[in-house]
Amino acid sequence: MTRISRCRVTLLAVGLIAAFGSLATRAPAALDMNVGVSKVVQNQPVSACDSSAKTALNAVLQNAVELGGDTGEWIAFGAPDSANGSTAAAAINCYPLGGAYVVTFTCAAQVPPSADSAAALCTKLSAAFDSGAR
Amino acid sequence: MNVKRGLWLIAVAIFLGLLSHTAAIASVDLSAGIRYVSDTGSLSDCSAKARAALETYLPGASESSPGSGEWFASGQNLLTGAPSSAATVRCYPLAKGYMVTFVCAVQLPTNPYGAYPLCLDIAHKFYGGAITPLAAMPTATPMPSGCATTNLVGTWVSDNDPKLSFTMELNGDLTDSEGVSGNWIIDGSTVTLTYYGNHTLKLSPDGKRLSGAGYNLTRKC
Numbered sequence: 232m233t234r235i236s237r238c239r240v241t242l243l244a245v246g247l248i249a250a251f252g253s254l255a256t257r258a259p260a261a262l263d264m265n266v267g268v269s270k271v272v273q274n275q276p277v278s279a280c281d282s283s284a285k286t287a288l289n290a291v292l293q294n295a296v297e298l299g300g301d302t303g304e305w306i307a308f309g310a311p312d313s314a315n316g317s318t319a320a321a322a323i324n325c326y327p328l329g330g331a332y333v334v335t336f337t338c339a340a341q342v343p344p345s346a347d348s349a350a351a352l353c354t355k356l357s358a359a360f361d362s363g364a365r
Numbered sequence: 366m367n368v369k370r371g372l373w374l375i376a377v378a379i380f381l382g383l384l385s386h387t388a389a390i391a392s393v394d395l396s397a398g399i400r401y402v403s404d405t406g407s408l409s410d411c412s413a414k415a416r417a418a419l420e421t422y423l424p425g426a427s428e429s430s431p432g433s434g435e436w437f438a439s440g441q442n443l444l445t446g447a448p449s450s451a452a453t454v455r456c457y458p459l460a461k462g463y464m465v466t467f468v469c470a471v472q473l474p475t476n477p478y479g480a481y482p483l484c485l486d487i488a489h490k491f492y493g494g495a496i497t498p499l500a501a502m503p504t505a506t507p508m509p510s511g512c513a514t515t516n517l518v519g520t521w522v523s524d525n526d527p528k529l530s531f532t533m534e535l536n537g538d539l540t541d542s543e544g545v546s547g548n549w550i551i552d553g554s555t556v557t558l559t560y561y562g563n564h565t566l567k568l569s570p571d572g573k574r575l576s577g578a579g580y581n582l583t584r585k586c
Binding site (some may be wrong): 260261262263264266269298299302304305306308311315316317318319320321322324326328333335337339340341 | 391392393394395397398400429433435437439445447448449450451452453455457459464466468470471472473475476
């Protein structure tokens with residue numbers, strides 16, 4: 232084997248080790264789900280909840296939609312990355328209680344690659360909801 | 366060899382390595398929107414049904430805090446060793462009765478079914494409705510054990526010389542008690558041992574004995 236051939240084989244091996252080594256160290260993705268807060272907001276119509284839910288979901292995730300029309304059930308997904316689909320999602324449920332409403336947050340994330348855990352996602356959403364509700 | 370060609374070779378190798386990793390695109394699938402309002406019943410009634418409905422599909426349902434009426438459970442995927450499905454059932458007391466919501470999440474394609482079918486089954490288990498069987502969660506292929514007649518996996522001891530034993534692996538390898546290696550193949554009840562040459566033996570119907578070509582072996586099982 233010539234010196235050049237040996238060099239080529241070595242470089243090829245370096246490349247393969249780099250490729251397979253990077254895969255071997257990849258942690259398995261796990262589904263993380265969080266039961267976020269549930270709170271009652273007094274003296275507010277459920278339409279205020281809907282508005283804040285949409286705002287919060289669009290601020291933290293994207294493309295918030297209300298399921299089935301005027302249901303108070305809102306859902307949104309994170310932006311898909313180049314290697315995966317959406318790895319974060321959340322639901323906000325608004326339900327009227329006379330002159331008040333109850334709102335619940337539920338979040339899910341695939342960790343890794345999602346930078347946020349489901350709990351962190353729900354905390355962000357709750358904060359964004361409160362900002363929108365003020 | 367110039368630098369450009371060297372870098373090109375590394376790039377080709379990395380590409381080939383990555384190409385061999387055929388991971389499918391993974392994503393989170395979330396289902397919300399199933400809500401049920403009962404005019405009768407208490408929060409504890411709702412909680413009892415929530416727990417039972419969750420545990421029909423996901424093990425170990427737990428309440429986020431005692432008396433909250435917020436229930437959660439997740440399912441472990443044995444192939445990945447990590448959860449790939451989860452669901453929450455949240456009960457909220459009303460002046461008369463209660464309201465309950467169902468939210469489910471799964472990791473696709475790792476999980477064999479989507480979030481909506483899971484949520485629909487949990488909800489129907491809670492308040493009644495058609496139950497559609499979910500695809501079975503994949504399980505790790507168990508190592509064959511016992512005296513299977515489809516393989517020779519296990520430890521075999523020579524009837525003629527009890528000090529001589531063979532360990533046979535699932536991949537067709539065999540190693541004797543002195544460290545000498547060989548291979549085995551089974552076709553029906555006919556076994557070919559490659560061990561100091563090729564030998565044809567017969568496996569007994571109960572999978573416990575191998576005999577032929579001067580060998581008489583008994584499997585420990």
